[in-house]
Amino acid sequence: METILITGVGQRIGLHLANALLDRGYHIIGTFRKDRPALADLRKRGAMLYPCDFYQPEAVHQLLEQINSNYTKLRAIIHNASDWLTDTGVEPDILQKMMQVHVYAPYHINRALAPMLINDQGDATDIIHFSDYVASTGSAKHSAYAASKAALENLTLSMASTWAPNIKVNAIAPALIKFNPGDSDAYRAKTLKKSLLPREGGYKEVEVSVNFLLQSNYITGRVLPLDGGRHLVTK
Numbered sequence: 001m002e003t004i005l006i007t008g009v010g011q012r013i014g015l016h017l018a019n020a021l022l023d024r025g026y027h028i029i030g031t032f033r034k035d036r037p038a039l040a041d042l043r044k045r046g047a048m049l050y051p052c053d054f055y056q057p058e059a060v061h062q063l064l065e066q067i068n069s070n071y072t073k074l075r076a077i078i079h080n081a082s083d084w085l086t087d088t089g090v091e092p093d094i095l096q097k098m099m100q101v102h103v104y105a106p107y108h109i110n111r112a113l114a115p116m117l118i119n120d121q122g123d124a125t126d127i128i129h130f131s132d133y134v135a136s137t138g139s140a141k142h143s144a145y146a147a148s149k150a151a152l153e154n155l156t157l158s159m160a161s162t163w164a165p166n167i168k169v170n171a172i173a174p175a176l177i178k179f180n181p182g183d184s185d186a187y188r189a190k191t192l193k194k195s196l197l198p199r200e201g202g203y204k205e206v207e208v209s210v211n212f213l214l215q216s217n218y219i220t221g222r223v224l225p226l227d228g229g230r231h232l233v234t235k
Contacts, residue, residue, distance in 0.1 A: 003074050005029040005067070005113070007105070008081030009049065010036045012178065013130070016203035017078065017210060018042055024211075029071070031063060031081060054081050054105040055097060064112045074116045076126040076214060079106045079152075087143050098148035103155060110159060110169075118166045126168050126214055129156050133175035133227045149173075153223055160221030168220040170213050175227035177201045196229030 004021055008014040009030035015038050018028050028047040031054075032039060039049055048070075052063045083101050085094050110127055117125040134142065135149035153171050160169040178200050179188055192198040209224055225231070 001025065001027045003027045003029060003071060004076045004078060005031075005074055005109075006078045006080055007031045007052075007054070007109075008033070009042065009047070010034060010039060013174075013203060013206050014080040015042075017080065017207060018047060019045070020207045021210075022047065026075065029067065033081070054101045057100070057104065060105050060108055064109065067113065068116075072116060073119065074113060074125065076128065077110065077113060077117070078128045078130075078210065079109070080130045081105065082130065084142065084145055086141055095144040095147065098144045099151065102145075102148040103151045106152060107155060114163060114167065117163075122166075124165060124168050124217060124220075126170070127159065127163075128210060128213055129153070129169075129171040131156075131171045131173040131223060133173055133225070133230060135173060135223075136231075156223065157221050164220055168213070168216070170219060170221070171223040172206070172209050172213075173223050173225050173227070174201060174206065175225075175230045177206060177226065178203060194230050194233055195227065196232055199228070201226050201228060 004026045006014055006018050006028060009018040010032040018030050022028055022045050030042060030047050030049045031052040032049060033053050043049060050063055050066055053059045081101060083097070085098060087094060106129060119125065129152050131153050132149040134146040135153050139146040156169055156171040163169060176191055176195065205226055209226060213219060213224070
């Protein structure tokens with residue numbers, strides 16, 4: 001049974017991917033920052049879950065020690081763990097926090113675990129980074145977040161070059177995938193108008209995209225957009 005590491009499996013995209021890949025017969029290693037009821041179901045299904053606060057460098061190092069102690073091979077690493085802090089003007093370390101979660105942690109995890117991704121058969125394995133649509137456009141209210149995701153996309157390019165042909169390294173850049181339950185009707189209507197396809201992408205779309213990259217033998221160093229044609233809408 002092949003093993004996939006997914007960061008941030010407590011909710012939304014990460015939780016859906018963990019369950020979907022369990023359905024496909026993979027063994028899942030997952031990380032979470034906050035324990036949630038849904039994680040109990042993942043544990044029952046056989047997922048091995050580790051608490052890890054990516055804001056803490058020491059927690060990342062401890063995670064790597066645990067994985068290296070318990071596993072020798074990985075099929076893929078999927079970096080989904082994320083946070084979305086608003087630029088407040090009063091919190092001086094927002095940029096540091098965003099870079100810590102979206103760049104520092106993936107950088108160190110990938111470098112530490114890359115030897116586990118290189119297999120004896122020579123088949124290419126995968127690293128998939130979750131970026132964001134705003135990495136290519138910037139964001140007036142989330143500039144630190146957008147900058148860190150842009151850095152993650154650049155890291156995708158560097159690591160694809162470093163580990164080819166053994167490891168394929170790609171990114172997925174979603175825009176609207178799923179509204180939050182508390183989003184107002186006005187916010188939903190305004191957001192839907194930003195895309196040529198005025199609807200939520202949905203978790204299934206993310207699942208299909210991940211499977212596509214896992215199954216591909218000829219894609220690396222690319223950013224796959226899931227934005228409903230948002231880039232073609234005139235602002």
